[in-house]
Amino acid sequence: MNENYKPISCDINSRSCCSSFTEVKLEKDFKSHWDKAYERTETDKLGWYEIMPEPSLLLIDKCKLSKNAALLNVGAGASTLVDELLKLGYENIIANDLSSSALNKLKARLGEEKSDNVRWIVDDLTRPTVLKSLEPIALWHDRAVLHFFNEKKEQEDYFDLLKKLVQTDGFVILATFNLNGATNCSGLPVHRYNKEMLQEKLGASFELLEAFDYTYTMPSGSLREYVYTLFKRMK
Numbered sequence: 463m464n465e466n467y468k469p470i471s472c473d474i475n476s477r478s479c480c481s482s483f484t485e486v487k488l489e490k491d492f493k494s495h496w497d498k499a500y501e502r503t504e505t506d507k508l509g510w511y512e513i514m515p516e517p518s519l520l521l522i523d524k525c526k527l528s529k530n531a532a533l534l535n536v537g538a539g540a541s542t543l544v545d546e547l548l549k550l551g552y553e554n555i556i557a558n559d560l561s562s563s564a565l566n567k568l569k570a571r572l573g574e575e576k577s578d579n580v581r582w583i584v585d586d587l588t589r590p591t592v593l594k595s596l597e598p599i600a601l602w603h604d605r606a607v608l609h610f611f612n613e614k615k616e617q618e619d620y621f622d623l624l625k626k627l628v629q630t631d632g633f634v635i636l637a638t639f640n641l642n643g644a645t646n647c648s649g650l651p652v653h654r655y656n657k658e659m660l661q662e663k664l665g666a667s668f669e670l671l672e673a674f675d676y677t678y679t680m681p682s683g684s685l686r687e688y689v690y691t692l693f694k695r696m697k
């Protein structure tokens with residue numbers, strides 16, 4: 463573990479300890495943290511690994527997107543969603559992550575031919591450089607990424623980017639730990655949400671089409687409580 467990296471030992475309900483840690487330490491260490499998480503653990507042992515990303519696929523199916531629609535999976539990690547979208551025939555998939563190690567694992571699993579059909583963007587969602595200049599996208603998919611942004615400024619930057627990129631009539635899937643969910647993940651504090659909080663962040667131009675709570679079983683057998691939401695941008 464990175465020597466600058468402190469595991470969570472404070473009471474998460476007392477935000478002060480973790481907030482100052484986030485401000486002071488994490489700013490420069492996030493990329494290193496995530497690279498190491500992917501480098502030291504087999505993908506299917508990661509605490510967020512899904513053999514089949516069923517809840518995401520269920521919501522994506524409801525969007526009735528064309529096969530050439532631009533689908534952006536933010537903080538994709540090494541998740542199996544890209545594999546499944548390719549199998550379904552989607553041709554315009556963009557996979558983003560802060561961690562190049564994560565995306566390299568995903569590329570290796572897909573193999574050269576399939577990974578050549580995906581656009582790969584290593585970039586920070588809260589300080590985007592490359593992502594900022596993407597074309598309008600039809601789907602923003604986030605599972606287990608937004609909840610790591612504890613600072614108001616990070617959340618604002620994340621939602622500013624989302625609103626800049628998602629086209630009118632485009633869709634947003636946000637899956638985060640819900641209010642009964644764990645208070646940390648991968649040794650980091652998380653900010654939990656319910657559907658109303660996500661609606662407030664997105665604003666009135668986004669209409670909530672569907673929301674459900676979902677209990678995810680980690681490879682260790684532990685349970686994690688998520689909320690899945692599907693929004694459509696109306697204007």
Ligand SMILES: C[S@@+](CC[C@H](N)C(=O)[O-])C[C@H]1O[C@@H](n2cnc3c(N)ncnc32)[C@H](O)[C@@H]1O
Binds near residue numbers: 541560585587588610
């Ligand atoms: C818990 S994992 C979830 C990965 C994937 N979405 C999934 O469902 O398996 C969180 C992911 O968010 C990525 N991440 C964290 N902070 C990020 C940031 N600022 N910008 C882009 N990706 C980030 C991490 O590298 C990691 O892959």
